[in-house]
Amino acid sequence: MKILVTDDSRVMRQIVVRTLRQAGFAGHEIIEAENGRQCVELVNTEQPGLVLSDWNMPEMNGIDALQALRAVGNQVPFGFVTSEGSDDMRARATAAGALFLIAKPFTAETFQEHLSGLL
Amino acid sequence: MSAIAPETTDVQAVTEQVWSSFLGDEEPLIPVFDAPPAFAAGECWSSAVSISGGWTGTVTVEVSALLATQLTRLMLGFDPTEPVADEDIADAVGELVNMVGGNIKSLMPGPSTLTLPIVAAGRAAFSSDSREVARLDARWTSEPVRVSVHVPAP
Numbered sequence: 001m002k003i004l005v006t007d008d009s010r011v012m013r014q015i016v017v018r019t020l021r022q023a024g025f026a027g028h029e030i031i032e033a034e035n036g037r038q039c040v041e042l043v044n045t046e047q048p049g050l051v052l053s054d055w056n057m058p059e060m061n062g063i064d065a066l067q068a069l070r071a072v073g074n075q076v077p078f079g080f081v082t083s084e085g086s087d088d089m090r091a092r093a094t095a096a097g098a099l100f101l102i103a104k105p106f107t108a109e110t111f112q113e114h115l116s117g118l119l
Numbered sequence: 120m121s122a123i124a125p126e127t128t129d130v131q132a133v134t135e136q137v138w139s140s141f142l143g144d145e146e147p148l149i150p151v152f153d154a155p156p157a158f159a160a161g162e163c164w165s166s167a168v169s170i171s172g173g174w175t176g177t178v179t180v181e182v183s184a185l186l187a188t189q190l191t192r193l194m195l196g197f198d199p200t201e202p203v204a205d206e207d208i209a210d211a212v213g214e215l216v217n218m219v220g221g222n223i224k225s226l227m228p229g230p231s232t233l234t235l236p237i238v239a240a241g242r243a244a245f246s247s248d249s250r251e252v253a254r255l256d257a258r259w260t261s262e263p264v265r266v267s268v269h270v271p272a273p
Contacts, residue, residue: 008235009210009213009214009217010207010210011191011194011195011207011210011211011214012214014194014195014196015141015194018196056217056233056234056235057235058235082221083217083218083220083221083222083233084221084224084225084233085221085222085225086224086225086229086230088229088230089225103221103222103225104137104140104217104218104221105136105137105140105141105218106140107140
């Protein structure tokens with residue numbers, strides 16, 4: 001599967017990719033975006049099977065990217081990987097159509113828990 | 120003024136969780152209560168995020184330059200001797216405060232918003248109209264770490 005990892009931090013994108021491997025999800029094709037706008041563009045051009053996205057990013061944040069995708073009928077599986085795991089953020093993510101919200105810091109076990117049904 | 124504020128124990132718990140998740144458990148973060156660690160002038164990095172809304176405050180992380188380089192190598196999966204660019208150090212130190220700040224935001228009344236991290240080479244500077252409400256001083260691989268929380272002064 002093609003997985004789009006979106007985060008403005010290169011360090012965090014590397015950690016997410018490494019954690020996917022550690023969680024037993026090696027062998028997938030990884031593409032990367034630095035913000036929500038790039039994420040929307042790459043979803044349209046690359047058609048990934050899953051998006052893992054940060055929430056707070058410059059130019060366009062993750063929730064706006066998700067809402068932009070859903071507004072045009074794109075139903076790509078979308079999950080947040082973000083430093084904010086409050087009930088309010090989780091409710092907003094779910095309402096916008098996200099499958100899950102993984103709060104940073106996370107472990108490989110957290111990735112397994114949320115992704116085992118998808119990958 | 121924010122009447123509610125995180126305790127130093129909250130800051131310690133969040134920071135230790137971030138540290139152990141991304142930097143491993145081999146070298147624990149050791150809190151220092153008696154003698155705050157000294158930062159050599161010009162030899163450190165600092166980063167901050169602000170929270171505003173249901174609770175308002177600023178979370179700041181300061182680490183020595185050596186520690187910043189070490190943690191960047193670990194987070195990027197680099198070899199212990201591999202050179203590290205300032206851009207990567209700024210990214211890693213910014214991500215640390217983003218995680219600590221995001222988790223502290225989750226402990227405080229909401230809803231509120233979290234800014235993107237601001238990162239600088241050097242010590243953090245604080246506005247005279249802010250007041251420190253919690254501070255964790257610690258060492259990691261013998262190098263100093265400080266995590267502090269400030270709120271607007273009354």
